[in-house]
Amino acid sequence: MVNFEFLVPTKVVFGKDTESEAGRLVKEYGGTKALIHWGGDYVRTTGLLDRVEKGLAEAGVEYVELDGVVPNPRLSLVKEGVELARKEGVDFVLAIGGGSAIDSSKAIAYGLTNDFELEDLFLGKVATDRIAPLAAISTLAGTGSETSNSTVINIDTLDGPMLKRSYNHECARPLFAIMNPELTYSLPAFQTAAPGADIMMHTMERYFTTVEHTELIDAMAEGLMRTVRTAVPEALANPGDYAARSNLLWAGSLSHNGLTGTGNVGDFACHAIEHEIGAMFDVAHGAGLTAIWSAWARYVLHTKPERFAQFGVNVFGVENDFDDPVATGLRGIEAWDDWCHKIGLPTTLTELGIDPTPEQMREMAEGAVEARGGNLGGFCHLEASDVVAILEAAR
Template identity: 80%
Template sequence: MVNFEYLVPTKVVFGKDTECETGRLIKECGGTKALIHWGGDYVRDTGLLDRIEKSMDEAGVGYVEFDGVVPNPRLSLVKEGVELCRREGVDFVLAIGGGSAIDSSKAIAYGLANDFELEDLFLHKVTTDKIAKLGAVSTLAGTGSETSNSTVIDIDTMGEKVLKRSYNHECARPLFAIMNPELTYSLPAFQTAAPGADIMMHTMERYFTREKGTQLIDAMSEGLMRTVRAAVPAALADPTSYEARANLMWAGSLSHCGLTGTGLVGDFASHAIGQELGAMFDMAHGVSLTAIWSTWAKYVLDVRPERFAQFGVNVFGVVNDFDDVRATALRGIEAWDQWCHSIGMPTSLSEAGVSPTDEQIHEMAVSAVEARGGDHAGAFMELHVEDIEQILKNAR
């Protein structure tokens, strides 16, 4: 187990009707005027926006609305939000939604607190530990952005090519996260399945490590994954199951707040590749991950086959062939594919509806390595450009 620091200062307010506490929480954080940032019709049509604004009126907190977030949130919209905040004298940014709305809000908060070009932040030309006050009301269980330190944005302001880039800093953890599982009842099946797969992947990216002696975190991660494995189908079968929705919502935060990565070195190569697929094909994040994970797994399997065998046995309940660890490992990977298919998620690029050319594959592989700031992506196995190219070709 490696040394680590762990701090999650986000105040989680979990349960039914908790969105009605929004105004009080903003005021407790010192906010006097908030930007309310979201995307889509759900927030307004369901009355959620009215309930949140009523709570802010009662708390004496001013606000300005800013709609327009889309999946794979755009830097161009972020810049509009920053300018709106400055014109309106905003001192607090409130996200309503899932990962896209929260990441867009984090980027706005960075822009509001700093003078540099935001492109430079996400291209890692500058760094900062300054961010405007930020809170979140979650309406989707999956990304964990409501308690994480990461921000992922599509840079669409530099010409035709879109770059998906991230910036991670502890200052980006929201001051509070309101999490009412009932707000996820009306989600379409896809928006339950894809984020559910993302919860699994956030845990798996940390779980597949070369570190030894991580039994405690292993047990916590395996329990989380078993819970999600059961809760996603349960929520699809009964969208108003509070038990399933609550478990998914809390698992989403726990999977990406850093807890399951304590004491080990995570991988995140699948995220590196998936983010390039998202940037090039505007692919949903969860889809980009399930479309390539099993191909990645088979490519790196022999680095530590016993880890994949443990995953198969402890998470998916496959039969443990003690005489053939590799066979057990492959059964675990196959069980993952079967689970993905059972919830309607793809396990290849063709199933995801894309067919990248060799030229596009090379471009994505180069960009995936560049985004990691070195000559490779991943830690479980260092993947160089040619490795990522082969994984993408195998996944077609």
């Protein structure tokens, strides 16, 4: 186990009707005028927005609205939000939604407090530890952005290709996160399955490590993954299953708040590769991850086959061939593919509905390596040529 620091200051308010607490909490944390930021009709048509705004008004907190967030959130909307918030004298940002709305809100909060170009933050040209107060009301179980330090934004410019980039800093953890599993009942099946796979992947990116003696965190990660493996099909079969939805919503936060990465060195190559796929083809993040993971897994399997064997046995219950960890590891990868197909997700680029050209593959490979500063992959270091081979194998 390696040295680590772990701090998650976000106050989690979990359970039924907890969205009614939003106004009180914003006021408790010093907010006097909030920017409410979301995307899609759900927030308004279900009455959620009305309930939140009623709570803000009762707490004496003024507010302005900004709709328009889309999957793979755009920097152009972030800039619009910064301009609106400054014009209106906003001192608090309140996200309603999943990872896209929360990440867009985090970027707005960065923009409110800093005077650099936001592109430069996500391109690694500047850094900051300053952000405006923000909080989140989760309506989707997946990214864990409601308690994570990560912000992922698509840089959409007129003079170049869209780039999907992240900035990670502890200041970006929301002050509070409201998590009511009932708000996830009406999600379409795909918006349950793909984020569910993202929960798994956030855990797997940390789980596949070459660090030894991580037994405690392994057990916690494996328990989380087993729970998600079961809960996603249960929620798909019965969208109103409060227990399944609760497990998924809480697992989403625990998978990406840093807990399952304590004491080890994770990988995150698949996330870097998917960011390039998402930027180029605008696909759903979770589905992009499942489309490439097994190709990555087979490519790096021999780095530490015992790790893949442990994953297959302890998470998916495959038969353990004690004398052949490679064979056991391959069964685990196959079990992952089977699970993805059962919940309606792709395990190849073809199934994802894209067919990148060799030139596009090279561009994505070079972008993934560049985005990680030339240091792609903690479990197995990858060069651009390796990423191209993985993308070829994922077709």
